Amino acid sequence: MAMKSFVEVSAESHFPLQNLPYGVFKPESGSLPRPGVAIGEFVLDLSEISSAGLFSGPILNGSDCFNQPTLNKFLEMGRPAWKEARATIQKLLSESEPTLRDNTNLKQKALIPMSKVEMLVPMTIGDYTDFFSSMHHAKNCGIMFRGPENAINLNWYYLPIAYHGRASSVVISGTDIVRPRGQGPPSGNSPPYFGPSRKLDFELEMAAVVGPGNELGKPIDVNNAADHIFGLVLLNDWSARDIQGWEYVPLGPFLGKSFGTTISPWIVTLDALGPFACDAPKQDPPPMPYLTEKTSNNYDIQLEVQLKPAGQDPCVVTKSNFRHLYWTVTQQLAHHTINGCNLRPGDLLGTGTISGPEPDSLGCLLEQTWNGQKPLSLNGTSRTFLEDGDEVIFTGVCKGNGYNVGFGTCSGKILPSPQ
Ligand SMILES: O=C(O)/C=C/C(=O)CC(=O)CC(=O)O
Numbered sequence: 518m519a520m521k522s523f524v525e526v527s528a529e530s531h532f533p534l535q536n537l538p539y540g541v542f543k544p545e546s547g548s549l550p551r552p553g554v555a556i557g558e559f560v561l562d563l564s565e566i567s568s569a570g571l572f573s574g575p576i577l578n579g580s581d582c583f584n585q586p587t588l589n590k591f592l593e594m595g596r597p598a599w600k601e602a603r604a605t606i607q608k609l610l611s612e613s614e615p616t617l618r619d620n621t622n623l624k625q626k627a628l629i630p631m632s633k634v635e636m637l638v639p640m641t642i643g644d645y646t647d648f649f650s651s652m653h654h655a656k657n658c659g660i661m662f663r664g665p666e667n668a669i670n671l672n673w674y675y676l677p678i679a680y681h682g683r684a685s686s687v688v689i690s691g692t693d694i695v696r697p698r699g700q701g702p703p704s705g706n707s708p709p710y711f712g713p714s715r716k717l718d719f720e721l722e723m724a725a726v727v728g729p730g731n732e733l734g735k736p737i738d739v740n741n742a743a744d745h746i747f748g749l750v751l752l753n754d755w756s757a758r759d760i761q762g763w764e765y766v767p768l769g770p771f772l773g774k775s776f777g778t779t780i781s782p783w784i785v786t787l788d789a790l791g792p793f794a795c796d797a798p799k800q801d802p803p804p805m806p807y808l809t810e811k812t813s814n815n816y817d818i819q820l821e822v823q824l825k826p827a828g829q830d831p832c833v834v835t836k837s838n839f840r841h842l843y844w845t846v847t848q849q850l851a852h853h854t855i856n857g858c859n860l861r862p863g864d865l866l867g868t869g870t871i872s873g874p875e876p877d878s879l880g881c882l883l884e885q886t887w888n889g890q891k892p893l894s895l896n897g898t899s900r901t902f903l904e905d906g907d908e909v910i911f912t913g914v915c916k917g918n919g920y921n922v923g924f925g926t927c928s929g930k931i932l933p934s935p936q
């Protein structure tokens with residue numbers, strides 16, 4: 518069945534009726550934040566749809582989950598509510614359904630041009646964890662820092678490595694990123710330095726948004742983990758490599774990462790991604806029983822990074838794919854809870870940098886320039902690490918038969934450090 522909306526959706530759009538990603542927006546600068554769904558070049562205001570009584574299914578009827586400034590309440594309700602909402606919205610927006618199509622007054626209120634709205638971080642993020650799940654990324658970093666013999670530590674093959682990130686500095690796409698200051702490593706006989714980071718980098722990642730959480734002490738089974746994941750966003754784990762390199766032994770990343778993490782505004786649901794599921798890479802050694810999945814899936818999501826120096830055209834610097842992840846997001850989530858740690862609705866689980874096997878599929882400048890040793894040329898100029906004024910733009914898209922299920926963009930521009 519070819520699904521079509523009465524809202525015009527171009528063939529290249531990331532947001533056809535098959536997608537319906539969720540975000541939170543303000544229609545005007547003074548108005549209250551509310552949940553919305555993207556359709557073509559419009560945002561459907563779910564608070565208006567809800568107030569009009571159009572969520573009439575058994576779970577959502579009478580619920581105030583769409584009269585909220587964040588998605589947390591809806592996230593907590595879980596897959597049955599998500600499925601009901603998706604079915605209701607898909608029907609309301611479809612070409613053959615008159616309820617909204619022929620209600621000029623409601624359409625006027627509920628369908629707002631995307632260009633007019635302000636997007637916000639769509640959920641309160643209690644905790645943010647960042648994994649390290651691409652073997653290509655782990656191997657490249659390992660060769661750089663430890664040499665080819667010890668590139669990947671033995672533990673990497675047995676468990677999805679992660680560190681606890683900083684939730685307070687997760688920002689929405691379009692937010693400027695101030696170059697962090699901090700300590701960098703000594704070189705030769707000189708002592709460590711302090712100042713603006715000299716090795717500011719991006720990391721191409723995606724992240725899972727947690728739905729229902731788990732009680733403290735009650736792990737989530739890996740085969741039920743998908744029911745605890747609402748959907749995915751693009752994520753840029755901005756990284757100051759000099760600060761990170763000097764501080765991260767022995768406890769891991771701290772100030773080299775916590776100054777900013779950017780996410781894309783639209784959460785693409787696992788339901789929308791379903792048709793793009795693909796086999797995850799074979800794992801050798803086989804994972805322990807608590808990490809063994811009946812089916813181990815990734816998604817075929819084409820990822821691209823553009824770098825736009827100030828006043829110049831953007832230049833594509835990376836093409837990668839979510840399918841390259843070794844540890845799946847469901848394994849990450851199960852591992853996260855196996856010790857009894859509780860996840861909560863709205864928690865964010867970053868995948869780690871998604872590098873692929875090809876030289877043009879490396880997910881950060883650290884790898885692309887081999888820690889600054891091989892500058893990258895960008896039509897007429899070059900980069901080792903990011904400069905002030907540089908803008909980094911991620912996109913992600915699943916290519917369907919005649920339609921896309923996309924993530925839009927995740928962007929941020931580097932501002933100079935304070936004096
Ligand atoms: O392998 C190492 O010792 C270091 C790895 C990194 O620096 C990569 C990194 O920043 C982790 C991440 O992807 O967030």
Ligand SMILES: [Ca+2]
Pocket residue numbers: 647648720722754867869870
């Ligand atoms: Ca990272």
Ligand SMILES: [Mg+2]
Pocket residue numbers: 753754755756774775776777778
């Ligand atoms: Mg970060």
